[in-house]
Structure formats: structure tokens, C-alpha cells
Amino acid sequence: MARDSQAALVALNRFGFGARGGASGDLINAASDPRGFVKAELARPNGVLLEAPGLQSTPQLGQAVFAYQDQVKQAREAAAKAGASTEAPSQAPPDQKPGLRRNLSLNAVATEIAGQMAGAKPPDNKPTDNKPADSMAKPDSMQPNAAAPPAAKPAPQPLNVIQKTFRAEALARLQRATLVECGFTERLVVFWSNHFCISASKGELARIWAGAFEREAIRPHVLGRFSDMLKAVEQHPAMLFFLDNQQSLGPDSRAGQNRKRGLNENLAREIMELHTLGVGGGYTQDDVTSLARIITGWTFAGRQGQLGAPGSFVFNVNAHQPGPQMLLGKTYEPTGLAQGEAALADIAHHPSTANFIATKFVRHFVADDPPPALVARLRDVFIKTDGDLKALATALVESDEAWRAPLTKMRSPYDFLVASGRLLARVPEDPGAYLNNLNLLGQPLWSPAGPNGFADTSAAWAAPEGIKLRLDIAAQMGARLGPNIDPLDLLEFAAADAASIETRKTIERAESRQQALALLLMSPEMQRR
Secondary structure, eight states, X not given: OHHHHHHHHHHHHHSSSOOOOTTOOHHHHHHHSHHHHHHGGGGOGGGGOOOOTTOOOHHHHHXXXXXXXXXXXXXXXXXXXXXXXXXXXXXXXXXXXXXXXXXXXXXXXXXXXXXXGOOSOOOSOOOSSOOOOOOOOOOGGGSTTTTSOOOOXXXXXXXXXXXXXXXXXXXXXXXXXXXXXXXXXXXXXXXXXXXXXXXGGGOHHHHHHHHHHIIIIIGGGTTSBHHHHHHHHHTSHHHHHHTTGGGOOOTTSHHXXXXXXXXXXXXXXXXXXXXXXXTTSSOOHHHHHHHHXXXXXXXXXXXXXXXXXXXXXXXXXXXXXOSOEEETTEEEOOOTHHHHHHHHHHHHTOHHHHHHHHHHHHHHHTOSSOOHXXXXXXXXXXXXXTSBHHHXXXXXXXXXXXXXXXXXXXXXXXXXXXXXXXXXXXXXXOSHHHHHHHHHTTOOTTOOSSTTOSOOSHHHHOOHHHHHHHHHHHHHHHHHHGGGOOHHHHHHHHTGGGSOHHHHHHHHTOSSHHHHHHHHHTSHHHHBO
């Protein structure tokens, strides 16, 4: 039974989000056939898609943003005429709270488990949209001129549809991750969404489109072909906006000759450096410039809808650089939109792309230092199957290396919070607590600091300050839920006899159920994958 429980722990933690509490029986089911348990989700490709009431398409959301911006403008103008305040609604999400208080006695006890995870370099990723709401406002008696008559009431501001949409998208994603049996396909979604990342902190369009981008460009292709995902990603308005391709004009195009603006290489550079070939993948600066010219005209329709439905992908021939282009030693004839699509297809099939993707895939799921033999095997699968991502995932699960490697990778903040919610059998009804804690832990949802996404190594998340913040969150969960939960029962759900003796003894020595629950959430069985 010990061996089966250990394999079940690998199945649930390495490939999924950990076992669910309650009567799920996840650990028992995984122990009976660990590899089959993980692969079962790959046989349900439609299960990757995410639909929920109220979630809208990118063009619909684009039109909602443009309408919202018009409302804000009208409200400002009305307020200005009335002599009232012209302050616009804040775009900063109201999902952050001031820092949590330390539980000092719990810190002392938790050193036995959490201490081994410390000592690493702090993460490079910083929250970019995490200003807390002002909770320190003075009471009326302390306000200046408290006795003065109230000022004229400002004009009512329209509902912030941007933040409402972001929270709805976040809730749908969190609920899916909490409820799925294993979570392997949801982990694949997280991996590819981070690989092809945008940042919701870019602006209003990026924020309202962040969830739709993942639903439309990532999820439909997670078990499909890489080339199809690449095309969907690079033509999605969220990516075009994030990397400024709507501002890129071919120097010799009609628009380029009439305006003072020229080529923008942001998207082309990240396609080659971060999305496909990788650094050292055999391309040059000339190739970056050539690809940037090839994809000029790739944009989205604006609020006036002159080129198409507002917020939809369009090809603007007037912005496209005319003529043939040389890229990676091949000439691409001037065929308009098809020129760029042909270039992307060839890059998707390049050997450097296969190697880059295989390396990142193994690093994410197995080890910070990817086993070379496993990388080579997955690279060959990628090439032989024409970038079949389901075949890539299957080959990973079937590899012995993925099951033999110790569970040493640190869970990201998102993985940790989802795993905790699953074990506690808490299906989120509001995303606020998750969004608050993700900001606090340095992984704000869909908001990495740069186009390279969030770090995917243990060193990024195992810094001492990060561990202390996780402990604060675990202590809060323990204080709120601990009195009604037996942590030792939860340990059986999470790991059974695969749990270490040290973890079991530490929980047994806790001064209270609240403290024991916090220690369980901070144990290696919950923090490592």
C-alpha cells in the first residue's frame, strides 16, 4: 500500500492540484492505477473547454469596454459641468488587502516543516496591480472641516464592467480547478497560458480580455496541435494589444507612408524568443525584423468598427508591408494574411521549437533541471506527431522519469491555493480571497511582470519571505476552519501512508486543531509537487 500511496501522491501532486477532501476518494482512485488516473482526463478533450453563464466572447467584451469608456467620458463631462469631482473609477482591482499579521507561535512550530523550503532567491515576479483599497479612512470627527456642509454630490459613475468581468472569469477558472478529479488538463491550461502569457495590468482591454484569451486561444488547443494554438494566440486581440502589434505599420505600406509611425517588433521578437524557437534557437535580429514586417496589419477592429466588429481580429492590408520577405533562410511571397500564417506554421515545426517546448514542459512537471533523456524523448514525440500536444502530455505521463523523480518542485502560489481549497472541500463562491492572496504571494492572476510569464522553478517561490506569507495564509485558514476539521483525517485524504513520519508527528504535536491545520497546509505533502 505504501508504494501505491506514493504513486498516487505523485499522480495528484505532480500532474494535478492534489487530492480533494470530503468523500472524493481521489487518493484511493489514483492508487489503483496512477498513470491511468492521470491519462483519463486526456480522453475527455471537451472537458478542457470552459463555459459559464455570463462569460462573453472577445468582440463582445471589446464592445463593452468601448461603451464603458464612453460612459466614463460622459460622466466626467457631466461632473465637470456641475462643478463636481472628475475623478474616474479606479482600474486597480479591489481584491487586495493590507498585509496579514504574523502568528509568532505558529511560526516557531512550523520551522520543522517550512524551514527546509527557505533560503532561495526571491522571485523576480512582482505584483503589478496590487494597491489595496483605502481601509484607513478617518472617522468623520477626524476629517478636516467635518462640520462643513456636504459638497455637491458627484455624478454617479457607471458600473466597472472591466473588473466585474475579470472576477467572473477568475471565479470560473478557480471553480473548475477545484472541482476536477485530477486536474491534469487544468494544469496544462495553466502551463500554456503562462507560456503564451499576456498581462491584465497592461490596460483596460487586457484586463477584460484576460480570461477570454485563455478560453478562446489556449483551451481549445491544449490537447490539439501546437501550430493551431500558436496561430490562435498570435491572432488574438489580447496578444496583439499586449505586445502592441496594432501599432505596427509596414514602412512601405499605405498607412506607414501617411503616418509618422513605423514598425513595432515586440510581438515578432516574443514569438521567436519566448513562444517558439527560444534564445539560441537559430534566429537573428534580421529574422525578428522580417517577421515583424510579415505580421504588420495583424490587428483588431477599434471602437468605430471600420474594419470589422469592434474587438475582433482583422487583417488591415493598408498597414501591411508589401513585397516578399526572407525569414530563417526561406522567402515568403506577398500573400497578405497568408504570408504570416505560413511563417508561423514553419516556425511551429522548426526543430528548435520542439526542443524549447520539450524542455519547458519537463521543467514544469518534473524537475528544475530537466532530465536530458526525457527532454529528448518528448522532443522526438513533438516532431514525429506534428506538434500533437495530447501525444506530448501522454508521453510525459508514460515516462518512468516523471514517476521516479522526487517531489521537490515548489508549488506556485496559484497551485498552493487551489490545492488547499480542494483538500478543504471549499468550492469558491467569490474570487476575492484567492485574488487577494495571489497578489500578496507575488503571482497576481493573469498579470506577470513581463512577457516571459511567471517563473517556473522552486527558487522563485521558496524564498523565506514567500514562505512566511504562505504561513500567514495557512494560519488564517486554520483559524477560520480548524475548529471543525480533524487535520489528521485531512492528511489521510492528501497522502495517506505516503505522508512522512515528520509531518505526521508535527501535526500531532500541534497545540490546537487550528494550528494543526495550518501546519498540514505548510507540510511538504502540500507544498511540493
